[in-house]
Structures are given as C-alpha cells and as structure tokens.
Amino acid sequence: MEELFKASIVKGFVLSVYGELGPAPIYCFPDYYTEKELKEINETSKKENELILSMRDITQISIKNLSLFISDKIISREKDLKKIQYFAILPYPDFKSTALTYFHFIRLGSERPVATAFSILIEENSRSFLYNNINRIKPIVYEFFKTFDEKIEKYYPPREDVSSMFHSFLLKLVKIEQSPSTPITTHRKMKILFAGLDDSGKTSFLLSVDRKYSKLIGLKPTSGASIKSIEALGATIFLWDLGGQYKFRKKYITKAEIYLYEADLLFYFIDIKNRNRFEESIDYLQNLKNVLNKFNQNTPIVYILSKGDSDILKSGEIKDNIEYIKKKLSEIPSNEPLEIYITSIFQIFTILRAFSSGISKLSPNRDLINHNLKNFSLATSSYLSLLLSIDGLVLADFYSSEIMEFITIPKSEVMNVFEITAPQFAMLFKIFSKFKALQKEEAIFKVANSIILFKRIQIEDNSMFILFLVDNEKKKKIINKQLAQFLFQTKDLLLRYIA
Numbered sequence: 001m002e003e004l005f006k007a008s009i010v011k012g013f014v015l016s017v018y019g020e021l022g023p024a025p026i027y028c029f030p031d032y033y034t035e036k037e038l039k040e041i042n043e044t045s046k047k048e049n050e051l052i053l054s055m056r057d058i059t060q061i062s063i064k065n066l067s068l069f070i071s072d073k074i075i076s077r078e079k080d081l082k083k084i085q086y087f088a089i090l091p092y093p094d095f096k097s098t099a100l101t102y103f104h105f106i107r108l109g110s111e112r113p114v115a116t117a118f119s120i121l122i123e124e125n126s127r128s129f130l131y132n133n134i135n136r137i138k139p140i141v142y143e144f145f146k147t148f149d150e151k152i153e154k155y156y157p158p159r160e161d162v163s164s165m166f167h168s169f170l171l172k173l174v175k176i177e178q179s180p181s182t183p184i185t186t187h188r189k190m191k192i193l194f195a196g197l198d199d200s201g202k203t204s205f206l207l208s209v210d211r212k213y214s215k216l217i218g219l220k221p222t223s224g225a226s227i228k229s230i231e232a233l234g235a236t237i238f239l240w241d242l243g244g245q246y247k248f249r250k251k252y253i254t255k256a257e258i259y260l261y262e263a264d265l266l267f268y269f270i271d272i273k274n275r276n277r278f279e280e281s282i283d284y285l286q287n288l289k290n291v292l293n294k295f296n297q298n299t300p301i302v303y304i305l306s307k308g309d310s311d312i313l314k315s316g317e318i319k320d321n322i323e324y325i326k327k328k329l330s331e332i333p334s335n336e337p338l339e340i341y342i343t344s345i346f347q348i349f350t351i352l353r354a355f356s357s358g359i360s361k362l363s364p365n366r367d368l369i370n371h372n373l374k375n376f377s378l379a380t381s382s383y384l385s386l387l388l389s390i391d392g393l394v395l396a397d398f399y400s401s402e403i404m405e406f407i408t409i410p411k412s413e414v415m416n417v418f419e420i421t422a423p424q425f426a427m428l429f430k431i432f433s434k435f436k437a438l439q440k441e442e443a444i445f446k447v448a449n450s451i452i453l454f455k456r457i458q459i460e461d462n463s464m465f466i467l468f469l470v471d472n473e474k475k476k477k478i479i480n481k482q483l484a485q486f487l488f489q490t491k492d493l494l495l496r497y498i499a
C-alpha cells in the first residue's frame with residue numbers, strides 16, 4: 001500500500017471521529033511516524049512523493065476537519081444525524097495537500113452516533129482531479145463506508161484488520177486516476193455552455209453577467225460558438241455562447257466532441273414570450289441531452305426562462321406560458337430536481353442569481369457552507385442570510401421559515417425558494433450595490449420593519465460580503481459575537497469553493 005501511495009497523486013487517508021475526548025484520528029494510511037523516526041528521516045533527507053505525517057499532524061487534521069462539521073450547539077435528533085452526510089474539498093497547506101473529506105455519523109455499540117471525517121489527501125497541485133472526478137469518487141466512498149460502518153459496530157478493530165479494506169479502496173481511486181474524466185492539471189478549467197434557440201437571450205445574459213450593458217444595444221445574432229473566459233474564485237471558466245440559429249445547432253450535434261464534450265454545466269434558454277417556438281426548443285434540448293448522456297458526463301442543467309421582464313410577468317398569457325413550459329420540462333426524464341430561473345436583463349439580480357446557482361453546482365463545498373450558514377442564521381435569528389462574492393455571486397444562502405410565510409403563491413407551484421424571495425432579493429441587491437459603493441466594513445439599512453446588516457469579510461485576497469435580514473438592530477451584537485466562529489468554519493471551504 002505504501003508503494004501505491006508513492007506512485008499515486010493520492011497521498012494518504014485519515015479517518016477521525018469526534019469521541020468523548022474530542023476529535024481524534026483513528027486510522028491513518030500510510031502509518032504516521034513517531035518523533036524519533038521523524039528525526040531520522042530528517043537526517044537521511046526526506047523522500048520525494050511521500051506524505052510524512054506525525055501523530056501531531058494527524059491530530060491537527062482531525063481537529064480541523066471535525067471543527068468544520070460540528071458546532072457547539074449540535075442540532076438534530078438521532079434519526080436525522082444518520083442522514084447528515086457531506087463532502088468538502090479543503091486545503092491543508094502545511095502538508096502541501098488538498099483533501100476530499102467525507103463527513104458522516106457512525107454508531108458505536110449502543111452509544112449516540114458520533115461524527116466522523118474521512119480525508120483523502122491529494123497532492124495540492126493535482127487537486128483539479130478531485131473537482132473533476134468527485135462524482136466518480138463519491139459512490140466508492142459510500143460503498144466503502146457501507147461495509148466499514150458495520151465492521152466497527154462495537155469497537156475499532158486494530159489497524160491490521162482493516163488495512164485490506166483501505167487498500168482495495170485505494171486501488172479503486174488509482175483506477176480513476178489512470179482514466180480521469182479530464183486531464184489532471186494544476187489549475188481548474190471549466191466549460192459552461194449557453195444554449196437555446198436563436199433570439200432566446202443568451203448573449204444578452206452573458207453581457208449582463210459581465211456588466212457590459214452598453215453592448216446590449218443593437219446586439220447581433222451570434223454566429224457559431226463564441227467563447228470567452230472569466231477568472232472567478234481561483235478557476236478559469238470558459239463560457240461557450242452557442243449561437244442558436246438552425247445551421248449552427250446542427251453543427252453542435254454533429255461535432256459534439258468539440259462543442260459539448262467535457263461540459264461542466266449547461267444553461268438552457270427559453271424565450272418565455274415566444275410560445276410558438278416552445279416545441280422546437282424542447283426538441284433541441286432533447287437532442288443536446290441525448291448527446292450529453294452519450295458522453296456519460298452527467299452535466300447539470302439550469303433552465304433560463306428569459307425575457308421575464310417584471311411588467312409582463314403579471315400578464316395571464318405569460319403566466320400561462322411559464323406554467324406550460326415548466327410542465328413540459330418536468331416531463332423530460334432527469335435524475336436531478338429541475339432548476340428553473342426567470343430572468344430579465346432589466347433586473348440584473350435575476351441574472352446574477354441564476355448564474356450563481358449554476359456556479360454553485362460546480363462547488364463540492366456548497367452544501368457544507370450552507371449547513372454552516374444555516375446554523376449561524378438560526379443562532380442569530382436571521383430571516384435571510386446571504387454570502388456574496390465581490391461580483392455579487394451568491395455563494396451560499398439561508399431562508400428561514402418566517403420568510404417562507406410571506407409566500408402568496410401556492411407552495412405546489414413554487415419551483416425554488418428564489419421565486420418566493422424574489423421581491424426581498426431585488427431590494428437586498430439594490431442595497432448591496434449601495435453598500436459596495438460605500439467602501440465600508442459594515443453598514444445597516446432600515447427597510448420597513450426589518451434591518452439589513454452588511455459586513456465585508458476578507459478571505460485571504462478575496463473580499464466577500466455577508467448580509468443578514470433581521471428584525472432589529474440589537475441582533476447585530478449576537479451576529480458580531482458569532483461571526484468569528486462562522487468564518488473560522490467557512491474560510492477554508494470558501495477558499496476551495498470551485499478550485
């Protein structure tokens with residue numbers, strides 16, 4: 001097994017539990033070194049390609065992992081604990097590693113379930129492997145723990161008794177490493193497709209994301225594929241604007257290995273005003289989906305119902321169109337719940353909200369960040385909390401049940417929480433722009449019966465913003481008190497958000 005680690009980009013495994021004495025490592029592969037052995041290694045010069053960890057190192061890893069997962073006021077009844085499972089990609093700069101960590105609860109004997117963290121440590125420079133292959137790695141982790149959790153039903157067996165299990169787990173990872181979904185690079189590159197019929201608003205959407213409003217006037221149809229790249233959150237994201245005229249659509253399908261291969265995400269556009277072309281649009285979508293399925297890439301899709309300008313959304317005809325297209329989309333077989341956004345270039349927040357939701361699909365850390373934001377928001381009684389990047393991308397969000405009660409539309413018709421909160425969101429976004437212009441660390445805005453508190457936070461070189469909708473100014477004290485703990489739990493998750 002040691003030899004396998006040396007040859008692989010996978011450098012080691014650390015499994016820790018939150019026991020009676022707090023976080024502690026239980027198993028570690030390759031085995032850790034004693035202080036004495038470490039001294040000898042230092043003298044005989046360190047070996048390359050090998051992760052050398054001491055007991056202190058793995059304890060440090062355990063503490064870090066479990067503190068991200070477990071907060072003081074651990075939530076939930078027992079039966080819910082079993083359901084809590086998260087993956088996250090986290091940096092370990094001290095060991096020049098990045099790890100995919102799996103968090104879940106195990107039960108030992110008749111005791112209360114205990115939290116565990118299992119880290120797969122990878123060479124830092126090869127971490128794109130984790131992002132690009134996470135969907136292949138997850139099932140083998142689940143499979144591993146299905147057997148493993150049974151084996152440690154009563155006590156932790158000695159290392160020798162479980163090492164063969166870890167060994168075969170490593171072999172499976174190495175197999176993925178030998179046929180990665182995309183080449184393993186030092187820098188994560190992503191490909192996002194923007195597709196839909198001609199005149200469905202793709203180029204306008206992209207220009208709005210880029211805040212190039214002046215170019216929106218007199219926009220010409222896109223000829224073929226227009227590719228731009230943006231640097232965001234440490235990754236390079238290639239945006240493929242696939243001009244939608246018939247001749248081009250045909251080309252994308254026949255030359256799919258160029259246009260559709262290795263797509264990380266697809267935004268699919270439907271002009272909500274143009275009912276005559278709904279059938280044609282669904283046909284094109286089906287064709288794209290068939291090709292993507294053939295590539296076996298599991299590309300997530302975000303649906304954009306475009307041209308939903310606020311003045312026409314109230315019209316019966318448009319409401320009808322929206323209902324109709326939602327029904328059509330829900331009839332297409334899919335493994336994921338549908339994600340649909342109504343956008344308008346006249347309301348930038350609708351565009352940024354839809355775009356963020358897509359980007360967040362590329363983040364393995366999104367769920368755990370949301371979990372932490374939820375705990376934080378509950379502890380501070382926020383109605384609504386948002387974590388925003390400097391460009392206004394929503395990195396995490398929390399909506400309390402109180403805010404859900406503002407709903408006027410029947411719950412069954414609601415596709416996502418954003419539809420409910422759109423009015424609040426529009427207001428928050430306006431205020432966000434004001435706050436950014438102020439260049440202050442903190443600001444409070446009064447709106448109707450509530451207060452919006454903004455704070456600028458610094459995560460290494462990145463400025464980010466956190467925003468709370470609360471009932472009164474006194475909440476500021478609790479928020480400030482708890483903020484440090486929240487940031488401590490979330491910093492590393494944000495650092496490795498998508499790359």
Ligand SMILES: Nc1nc2c(ncn2[C@@H]2O[C@H](COP(=O)(O)OP(=O)(O)OP(=O)(O)O)[C@@H](O)[C@H]2O)c(=O)[nH]1
Binds near residue numbers: 201221243244309344
């Ligand atoms: N009212 C309204 N018009 C929009 C909106 N978005 C786009 N449009 C208009 O729709 C027309 C087509 O927009 P484009 O962005 O060029 O459409 P496209 O999907 O890129 O078209 P192709 O490049 O031919 O595939 C333009 O006249 C835009 O001004 C919107 O949100 N509201």
Ligand SMILES: [Mg+2]
Binds near residue numbers: 202220221243244
């Ligand atoms: Mg275009």
